Amino acid sequence: MKTGIHIFEQALKKLREKIVPSNFDIWFKPLEFKSFENNTLEIYVPTRFFKEFFQINYGPHLLSEIAKLTGSPTMPNLVIIEKPDEKYAKEPVAPVKQEVAYSSHPALNPKYTFDRFIVGKSNELAYYSARSVAENSAKKYNPLVIYGKSGLGKTHLLNAIGHLFFQRFRDKNLVYISSEQLMNEFVYATKSDGMMKFREKYRKNCDLLLLDDIQFIGGNKDATQEEIYNIINTLLEKKKQIVIISSVHPSKIEGLDEKLSSRITWGLTCEIKPPELEVRIDILEFKAKLMGLKLSRDIVEFIAGSIKSNVRELESALNHIEAFSNLTKHKVDMDLVKEALKDFFRVEKNRITPETIIESVARYYNLNKTILLSKTRTKNVANARHIAMYLIRKYINLSLSEIGSLFGGKNHSVVLLSIKKIENSLDNDEKLKEDLQSIEAMITSL
Secondary structure (H helix, E strand, O other), X not given: OOOHHHHHHHHHHHHHHHXXXXXXXXXXXXXXXXXXXXXXXXXXXXXXXXXXXXXXXXXXXHXXXXXXXXXXXXXXXXXXXXOOOHHHXXXXXXXXXXXXXXXXXXXXXXXXXXXXXXOOOOOHHHHHHHHHXXXXXXXXXXXXXXXXXXXXXXXXXXXXXXXXXXXXXXXXXXXXXXXXXXXXXXXXXXXXXXXXXXXXXHHHOOOEEEEEOHHHHOOOOHHHHHHHHHHHHHHHHOOOEEEEEEOOOHHHOOOOOHHHHHHHOOOEXXXXXXXXXXXXXXXXXXXXXXXXXXXXXXXXXXXXXXXXXXXXXXXXXXXXXXXXXXXXOOOOOHHHHHXXXXXXXXXOHHHXXXXXXXXXXXXXXXXXXXXXXXXXXXXXXXXXXXXXXXXXXXXXXXXXXXXXHHOOOOOHHHHHHHHXXXXXXXXXXXXXXXXXXXXXXXXXXX
């Protein structure tokens, strides 16, 4: 007669043949058998978030295999019990202080917390991995890399990790920084005899490194990449947690040293994809509630079905609706929504060309098109050029290198930096928002 643990181990053996090895290692290796009696399987898992994720996504697969092995006509029951790894039991974890408002670390965005992040199939692995890292720093998934296109919530998760870590471990130091800022600090340190302080900050006194936009490192000087490699290597050796955000998988970052790329992907790499319909609906309902904007279910489903690219576009749509309603003094109904968002829906991307975007930007800022395409670096020209690159990336499926070739052969990292500057400014620059709305209206009316 087969024992309960033998049945459990046989089920895992079957699942190992069916599940991607990296996923099996993450979600099945940590399982610990407790008992199997009366068609009920009891297992231990490390954390609450592991429990929630496993129960929804992998529990049915495990129970199905057990039913096949036992010949049971009914699906077994599953009881999951949280049991932190014994090797970490000696390290007490400070309880999370329940507060209505987060006591924020000054480097973090107070709006970007876990309770404001909407979870779905497109981002659940990244979400649960991020929570696990924040609660069990440097225990697993180190480094944790989250990558995906702009506007999908990567920076939100990076900040959320920082908030939860800061609440739990007030005696530890976190550093939140973009790769561009890190590189600038390194260059300044080398020129000002400040390398000792620089290395103390990043190698000696850092318990959690939150590094945003790692893709900017690609193509930079060997010395810069070597220093970043040494920072990451030192922190890993000291068992300090590292979380890295990228717009692409690290292996696809142009100009990134192979040794550095390998070290970055040493732990767990998660992709965030554009949100599926159900998540878009949840995001719209949640954001609308925060704004105090009352939307019927029909309106929410209409918006979610029409705007599919990313979270930022959904937020922008809600802002348009709110502004249009306030300006016209009309209540929010389907007719108002369609009118407010007509530019979102009528854009025919295949008829918009880089030339129409460049000409529209030049005309809006009263610049000569040739100046916009030249190497002129005056502030007003450079800003217009950044906006043109941003809009070309938004409306047309061109690579960064292809966009760079339109502007005198600028390399991909310069283009990416230009686009990122506009994206980062959109949160607090009202003048930029107005300019973009006007320019996009010009583009879509052509």
